[in-house]
Amino acid sequence: MKKKILFFNLIAALIIGGCSNADVNNVMNSISSGIETGIDSAVGMIEKLKGDTPSTIKLPVPLGNTFKFQNYKMDLKYIENTGIEVSLNGKVQNNTGKVLLVTTEFPVYDLNGNTVSRGYLKNYIGKNSTGEIYGTYSQYKFKKNLRILPEKVITRVYSNGMLIASTHKETVKKSVSRPVEKQTVIQKTAEEIKPAENNQNARQTRQSIKK
CATH class of the missing domain: 2.60.40.10 (Immunoglobulins)
Incomplete structure (x- = not known):
C-alpha cells in the first residue's frame, strides 16, 4: 500500500513540477525495470524450490x-x-x-x-x-x-x-495369454479301418497255427 501511495505521489510531483517528457519516461522506465527484476527474482526462487522439495x-x-x-x-x-x-x-x-x-x-x-x-x-x-x-x-x-x-x-x-x-487409447485385448493351437484330427472311414482289422486277424490266425 505504501508503495502505491509513493508511486502516485511521484507522478503527481512530476506533473505539478512541469518536468519534461524525457524525465517522465526515465522515471517510468526505472519503475518498469524494478518490477521486471522482481518478477525474475520470483521465478528464480521458484526454480530453486523445485530442486529438493x-x-x-x-x-x-x-x-x-x-x-x-x-x-x-x-x-x-x-x-x-x-x-x-x-x-x-x-x-x-x-x-x-x-x-x-x-x-x-x-x-x-x-x-x-x-x-x-x-x-x-x-x-x-x-x-x-x-x-x-x-x-x-x-x-x-x-x-x-x-x-x-x-x-x-x-x-x-x-x-x-x-x-x-x-487411461490412454489402446486396443483392449480379449486375452493376454497365447491362444491354444487347434490340433487337426484325421478321421478314417469304416472301409479304411476294416482292412487293417482283417490283416491283424490274419496275423493272429497264422500265429495260432504255428503253435
Missing part, C-alpha cells in the same frame, strides 16, 4: 463399472543435478469377484524433453475389496535433472489376464 501430482485414472480409483497420486522428489524419486499412492475399489491387476507405467524425461528411462509398477487388488496402490521408483544414474509428466503416466487394469481399461 517434494511435489505431488494427481494422476489420470482409467474408467470402468467394476472398479473405482481413490486419491490416485504420485509424490515426486526432484534431486537437483542427480535424478528423481517417485512414490505411488492411492486406493482401488474392486467390485468384482476376480483379482484385478493394476499397472502404472511412466516415461522419465530430461529437461530437453528426451526420454531417458521408464518406470513400471504393479499392484494386485483382491476380490470384492478395496486395495492400496503403492510402489517406489528412483533414477540416479544419469546424474542430471529429470522430470515426469502426469499426462504421460499410463495406468492399465487387467482382469483374468485381459486388459479391461486404460
